[in-house]
Amino acid sequence: xxxxxxxxxxxxxxxxxxxxxxxxxxxxxxxxxxxxxxxxxxxxxxxxxxxxxxxxxxxxxxxxxxxxxxxxxxxxxxxxxxxxxxxxxxxxxxxxxxxxxxxxxxxxxxxxxxxxxxxxxxxxxxxxxxxxxxxxxxxxxxxxxxxxxxxxxxxxxxxxxxxxxxxxxxxxxxxxxxxxxxxxxxxxxxxxxxxxxxxxxxxxxxxxxxxxxxxxxxxxxxxxxxxxxxxxxxxxxxxxxxxxxxxxxxxxxxxxxxxxxxxxxxxxxxxxxxxxxxxxxxxxxxxxxxxxxxxxxxxxxxxxxxxxxxxxxxxxxxxxxxxxxxxxxxxxxxxxxxxxxxxxxxxxxxxxxxxxxxxxxx
Amino acid sequence: xxxxxxxxxxxxxxxxxxxxxxxxxxxxxxxxxxxxxxxxxxxxxxxxxxxxxxxxxxxxxxxxxxxxxxxxxxxxxxxxxxxxxxxxxxxxxxxxxxxxxxxxxxxxxxxxxxxxxxxxxxxxxxxxxxxxxxxxxxxxxxxxxxxxxxxxxxxxxxxxxxxxxxxxxxxxxxxxxxxxxxxxxxxxxxxxxxxxxxxxxxxxxxxxxxxxxxxxxxxxxxxxxxx
Numbered sequence: 001x002x003x004x005x006x007x008x009x010x011x012x013x014x015x016x017x018x019x020x021x022x023x024x025x026x027x028x029x030x031x032x033x034x035x036x037x038x039x040x041x042x043x044x045x046x047x048x049x050x051x052x053x054x055x056x057x058x059x060x061x062x063x064x065x066x067x068x069x070x071x072x073x074x075x076x077x078x079x080x081x082x083x084x085x086x087x088x089x090x091x092x093x094x095x096x097x098x099x100x101x102x103x104x105x106x107x108x109x110x111x112x113x114x115x116x117x118x119x120x121x122x123x124x125x126x127x128x129x130x131x132x133x134x135x136x137x138x139x140x141x142x143x144x145x146x147x148x149x150x151x152x153x154x155x156x157x158x159x160x161x162x163x164x165x166x167x168x169x170x171x172x173x174x175x176x177x178x179x180x181x182x183x184x185x186x187x188x189x190x191x192x193x194x195x196x197x198x199x200x201x202x203x204x205x206x207x208x209x210x211x212x213x214x215x216x217x218x219x220x221x222x223x224x225x226x227x228x229x230x231x232x233x234x235x236x237x238x239x240x241x242x243x244x245x246x247x248x249x250x251x252x253x254x255x256x257x258x259x260x261x262x263x264x265x266x267x268x269x270x271x272x273x274x275x276x277x278x279x280x281x282x283x284x285x286x287x288x289x290x291x292x293x294x295x296x297x298x299x300x301x302x303x304x305x306x307x308x309x310x311x312x313x314x315x316x317x318x319x320x321x322x323x324x325x326x327x328x329x330x331x332x333x334x335x336x337x338x339x340x341x342x343x344x345x346x347x348x349x350x351x352x353x354x355x356x357x358x359x360x361x362x
Numbered sequence: 363x364x365x366x367x368x369x370x371x372x373x374x375x376x377x378x379x380x381x382x383x384x385x386x387x388x389x390x391x392x393x394x395x396x397x398x399x400x401x402x403x404x405x406x407x408x409x410x411x412x413x414x415x416x417x418x419x420x421x422x423x424x425x426x427x428x429x430x431x432x433x434x435x436x437x438x439x440x441x442x443x444x445x446x447x448x449x450x451x452x453x454x455x456x457x458x459x460x461x462x463x464x465x466x467x468x469x470x471x472x473x474x475x476x477x478x479x480x481x482x483x484x485x486x487x488x489x490x491x492x493x494x495x496x497x498x499x500x501x502x503x504x505x506x507x508x509x510x511x512x513x514x515x516x517x518x519x520x521x522x523x524x525x526x527x528x529x530x531x532x533x534x535x536x537x538x539x540x541x542x543x544x545x546x547x548x549x550x551x552x553x554x555x556x557x558x559x560x561x562x563x564x565x566x567x568x569x570x571x572x573x574x575x576x577x578x579x580x581x582x583x584x585x586x587x588x589x
Contacts, residue, residue, distance in 0.1 A: 001471065004462040271458045274419060275517070276447020277475050278440065355419045359458070 002288045005261075012257060013293065019253035020297020020335050021304050026246040027331040028305040028323055029312075031239060035327075036320035046223050047166035049115040050088070050192035051201045053223075054078070054208055055216040072188045074212070075110075081207045083200035086113035089188035091178045095152045095171065101138070101318070103153065104169040105178030114194040115167055122146045123161030126174050132157035133172040135165035141317035155181055170318065247338040250297075254290055254342035262286070262350045269350050270358025279351035286347035287340055294339035298332040366430055366524055366557050367393040367416055373424035374411050374580075385411040387580035388425065393525070398551040398558045400568035403577035409561045410529055412577070416559070417450050417527045418442035430524050447476055451518030455530035457510040459502040465513045466498040472521045485520060491553070492516045492546060508539030515546060519556060526550070528560040532567050544570045 006013050045053070056069045078087045091105035104111075108126050112118075118125070121136050123146045132152075134144050139162045144150060150157045157173060179185050195204050201219050208217045262269070272282060305328075309321045374386040385408045393399050403409050414420040416427055418434050421442075427434040430449055434442055451472075459468045469488070473480050489495045492512045502510050511531060518526050528547065532540035548570050550556040560571060568574045576584040 001460070001463060001467065004467075008462040267458065268460055271460065272471075272475070273443070274417070274446065274452045274454075274458075275472050275475050276443055276445075276450075278443050278447075281475060356414050359419075359454070 002285060002292060005265075005285075006289055006292055009261075012260070016253055016257040016293050017296045017300055020250050020294050020339060021300035023246040023250035023338070024298050024301025024331045024335050025304040025308060026249070027243050027334060028301065028327055029308055029321065030242040030246075031327050031331075032305070032309065032321040032323045033319070034235060034239060035324070036322035039322050040320035042223050044166055044168050046220055047115075048088075048168045048192050048220075049194065050220055051195045051198055052193040052204055052208065053216075053218045053220055054191040054193065054212065055189070055218070057214040057216065059216045070188050070191070070215075072186045075188070075191055077211060078191055078193060078208065081204060081211065083195050083197065083204050084193055085196045086110060086194040088114040088192040088194075089175070090168070090190050090192060091175050091182070091184060091187065092169075092189040093153060093178055093182055097152055097154075101152075101171055102169050103171040103173060103178065105175040106172055107175050111172075111192075114192045118161070118167060119164035121162045121164065123159070126160060126172065128158065128160070129174060129177045130156065130158050131160035131174065133161045133163050134159060135163050135167070135170045137165045137318055138170040153178075153181055243334065247334055250294075250335055250338040251342040254293070254339040255346065257293070258286060258290060258343040258346035259349075261289070262346045265350075266353065266358050266361035269353050270355050270361065273353070273355035273358065282351045283347040286343055286350055290339050290343035290347075291336060294336040295332075297339075298335050301331065301335065302328055363394055364431070365392040365428075366395045366397075367391070367559070368428040369412075369416065369425065370428075371425040372412070372415065372422055372427060374408070374415050374420065375423040384580055386415065386422075389577075389580070389582055391575060391582055393557060393559060395524075395557055396551070396555045397573065398548065398571045399560070400571035400574045401559065401561045401577060402563070402565070402568050402574055405563075407577040408580040409577055411580075413527050413529050413559070413561055417452060418446045448521070449524040451521065451523035451526040453511070453514050453518050453526060453528040453531045455533035457502070457507070457514045457534070459510055459514055459517075461502050464499050464501050465494060465505070465509075465516075468502070468513055469498075469516045469520050472517050476521045481520075484522065488516045488520050491549065506539070507535050508542055511535060511539070511543050512546065515543070515550070519550060519554075525557045525559065528558060530561055530563065532562065532564065540564075540567065 072089050075087045075089045078084060088110040089107065090111070093103045093105065095101045095103050106126070118133065126133060132150055134150070138144065144159055144162070146159055146162055148159050150159055152171065179187065193204060193208070195201055201221065205217050205219055208215070269282060305323055309323060312319055312321060369389050369391050372386050372389040373384065376383045376385055389412060401409050401412070411420070415422050416429065418429070422435045425435065429445065432445055434445065437445065460471065463471065469485065470480060489498065492515060494509065494512050494516060497505060497509055497513070505513070515531070531547070532543055535543060544567055547558055547560065551558050560567070562568050575582050
C-alpha cells in the first residue's frame with residue numbers, strides 16, 4: 001500500500017523526492033567543498049617535500065590566513081641546526097582577484113633544495129623580478145599561456161613557466177618582488193625545513209622548539225590528518241548552519257507534502273479505521289511513505305552530488321570536492337530523520353482523525 | 363440464544379454550537395447470531411448514527427451497546443478499534459475502496475490490519491462466492507459499481523467478522539447490480555451464517571432481511587418479521 005500511495009501522485013512524489021535530493025546534495029557538496037579545499041591545500045603543502053614547517057607564534061595551520069611577521073634571518077639559524085639539509089623561507093600572499101589563490105614568494109634556489117625542484121611543462125624558472133610560475137591546473141582553468149601577462153595582486157607578471165601542480169601553491173613569484181609589493185621587507189610567512197634523513201624529524205623539531213620557543217613547529221608527515229574542519233575557527237559552525245538550512249528545506253517540504261496527503265486521504269483514513277486500523281498502524285503507514293520518499297531522495301541526492309561535482313570541476317578546475325562514504329551516510333541519515341520529523345505531525349493528525357467524520361469527508 | 367448485538371436505552375447526542383441534537387433517543391434492539399436485519403427510516407432518523415455506534419466508530423452518549431458480550435460504551439477508543447478489527451465488517455454506500463490498490467490488495471488489507479496472517483483458503487472461498495476472482499487485478503476505477511461493492515463486501519467478510527454492518531449498500535447501484543448485491547448478502551447470511559445489519563431506504567431491499575426495524579426521530583418504532 002505504501003508504494004502504491006507514493007506512486008499515486010507522481011508529480012507530488014517527484015517534487016518531494018527532488019527536495020530531499022537537493023537537501024542531500026547541499027550537505028554533501030558543502031562538506032565536500034570545505035573538506036576538499038582543506039585536503040587539497042594540505043596535500044599541496046605536503047607536496048612541497050619538506051619534513052618540517054615553522055610558522056610564527058599562534059599561526060593558523062591554514063597558511064592563507066597567516067601574515068608575514070617572521071624575520072627572514074631565522075632561516076640562517078635554522079640551517080645551522082643538526083640534521084638540517086635545507087631551509088626554504090616562503091612569503092605567502094592571498095590573491096582574491098580572478099579567483100581565490102595563495103601566491104608563494106620563493107627563493108628559487110632554497111625552494112628547489114627543499115622540494116627537489118619544479119617539473120616544468122613549459123618555460124623556465126623564475127629569473128626576472130616580474131616572472132611568475134603557474135601550475136598546470138591553474139593554467140588550464142584560467143587558460144593561461146606561457147609568456148602572457150598575468151595581472152594579480154595589482155601587479156602585471158610575466159608567465160615564465162608552467163609547472164606540475166602540487167608544490168604548496170599554484171602561483172610562485174620571486175620573494176623580493178612579493179616582499180616589495182606587500183611591504184614585508186626581509187620577512188617570511190613560513191620556513192620549510194628538509195632534513196638529511198626523515199627519521200631525524202623529531203630531533204629537529206625539538207631543536208627548533210628550543211631555538212624558537214613560541215613558534216609553531218609542525219612535522220609535515222601527518223599534515224593531512226591535521227586539516228579538519230575543527231582546526232579552522234568558524235568552519236564547523238558554517239557547515240552546521242548549511243546542514244541546518246538543508247534539513248529545514250527537507251523538513252518543510254516533507255511536512256507540506258505529507259500534510260496535503262493526509263487531507264487528501266481523509267476518507268481513506270476513515271476506511272482504515274473502520275477496518276480496525278490502530279493509530280499506530282496509520283502513523284506507521286505515513287512514516288513508511290515518508291521513509292520511502294526520503295530514501296529515494298537520498299539515492300537521487302547522491303547521484304546529483306556526483307553530477308554537481310563533475311559540473312563544478314568542469315567550471316572551476318581548481319576546486320576539489322571530496323565526496324566520502326561517511327558523509328554520504330551522514331547526509332542520508334540527516335535527510336531521513338529530518339523527513340520523519342517533518343512527517344510526524346501529519347502522521348499524528350491522521351491517527352487522531354474521527355472515523356465517522358473521515359468517512360463523510362468529500 | 364444470546365444476542366450477538368444488544369442495545370439498551372442507547373442515546374447519541376451531537377452538540378452543534380450550543381445546541382444538543384439527539385440522533386438516537388433510547389434505542390433498544392437485539393440481533394441474534396445468523397440474523398439478517400434491515401433498518402429502514404426517513405433521512406435524519408438516526409439510522410447511520412446507530413450503525414456507527416453499534417459498529418464502534420462513534421461513542422454512545424448514554425445507554426449500552428453489547429457486541430458479542432462486550433460493552434462498547436465503557437471501552438476506550440483503542441479497545442473499540444480492536445473490537446472492530448476482529449468482530450465487525452463494514453459495507454458502505456460509496457464502496458470506499460482504496461483507489462491506489464487493486465481489488466486483491468483491497469481485500470487482503472483487512473487481513474493485514476488484523477495481523478493474523480493471510481488465509482488463502484478463506485480468501486479463495488470469499489472471492490469465488492462473490493464472483494470477483496477474475497477482477498482481482500483491477501483497481502476500483504477499472505470496475506463497475508456492482509463489482510466495487512462486491513469487492514467491498516469481500517473485504518468486510520474476509521476476516522470473518524461476527525457481524526456485517528451495511529450502510530445503504532445498494533444506494534449507488536442500478537437495479538440489476540442492486541439485486542446482485544442483495545442476493546450476495548442473502549447468500550452470505552444463508553450459506554455462511556453471517557449476521558448482517560443493513561440500512562436501506564428501499565423497501566424491496568429491506569425485504570431481503572429476516573426482520574425490518576423501522577426508525578423515526580432516533581427511535582425504533584416498529585420491528586416486523588419478513589415472511
